[in-house]
Amino acid sequence: MKILHVIANLAARYGGPAQAIMGMTKSLAEMGNEVTIYTTNQDGEGVLDVPLDVPIIKEGVEIRYFPIQNPRVFGTSLPLARRLRSELKQHKYDIVHIHSLYLFHGAVAAHYCRKYEIPYIVRPHGTLDPFLYHRNRKKKAVVELLFENKNLDYASALHYTTEEEKVLARPFITHDRSFVVPNGLYLDDYQDKVVAGSFRMKFPETENKKIILFFSRLNFKKGLDLLIDAYATVASMKDDVHLVITGPDNEGYGETVKGWIQEKGIGDRVTFTGMLTGQEKLQVLKDSDMFVLPSYSENFGISVIEAMICGLPVVISNKVNIFRELIEYEAGEVVNCDSTELAISMMRILDNPDYSEQIIENGKRLVESQFQWSKVGESLNNNYKAILNM
Structure with a gap:
């Protein structure tokens, strides 16, 4: 054809x-x-x-x-x-x-x-x-x-x-x-060998911290207001977490997000990297400990399956349209667009390594079978x- x-x-x-x-x-x-x-x-x-x-x-x-x-x-x-x-x-x-x-x-x-x-x-x-x-x-x-x-x-x-x-x-x-x-995805694209710790070396503020990763465009529909509120709650209870926000800011929305961060007093516990591609993208995925996408609307969420195949436990909202597949495979946490629910799910993963490993394995299985x-x-x-x- x-x-x-x-x-x-x-x-x-x-x-x-x-x-x-x-x-x-x-x-x-x-x-x-x-x-x-x-x-x-x-x-x-x-x-x-x-x-x-x-x-x-x-x-x-x-x-x-x-x-x-x-x-x-x-x-x-x-x-x-x-x-x-x-x-x-x-x-x-x-x-x-x-x-x-x-x-x-x-x-x-x-x-x-x-x-x-x-x-x-x-x-x-x-x-x-x-x-x-x-x-x-x-x-x-x-x-x-x-x-x-x-x-x-x-x-x-x-x-x-x-x-x-x-x-x-x-x-x-x-x-x-x-x-x-x-x-x-082409799974081979995510098997490139990147040295563990490469991202952390570039951003030393993340050293010895558990990285919570947002990897998407900075946009009104992505639920960043929910994420900042939930992360502030988690950060008040855990000293060893750091939020990394990775993605392009096409519309200047990042300034709004930074305003919320300053209001919460967590400016030193959040890093903005801008858009990362190629090896740099793999490095941040390799070094992170959790992926979070609490969108109000998300047609598919390709970054979710990227995170899963790279071995990250994921937390998404039920407005990310692959949420039903995650539930079926028990491949991640799915929450309403609610910052309290989001914080609870993030804490559940941080506090339960065995549970985290299980959803990581289920996530990889889901991507390999369907995506x-x-x-x-x-x-x-x-x-x-x-x-x-x-």
């Missing part, structure tokens, strides 16, 4: 979606498909240093970047639109996979797919979770009237990454054409074929 994926951006600062699409497309290419990604060169307020509208081959996948234009907030790129029109008119692709809603790339890709009768799939990326769906509702309603309702109504299928995401989206969708295929890209790619491939054979 000739498969086209369209996404607003691929810069690392955008977190899980940018990471997931690379694994997704690589796994499809490994099955013998011709896979292409169209995206923009957007990187925050700047741009990526990449050639424009020139094929770049990365791990068997062709990537074409197009210039981001104003208004940037919508991922606007007229050259991207022109290329889509040209290629889809010529039927260069058998099927198109569109990532996320309410953005320029989705509007034009779905429009030209309908015009030239090419089946397309829409992956909502959690935007149909009620927590996010009702946010900025008036603006979204305008976009829905202009194009998004039509895009969803005429899609060959919607791609959800968890059953929970599908359930949450149901009130806002007029049809049931959908499939559930999760994100995944490997080889299995994910096969499932995606089968769904594409089913759509094309309809």
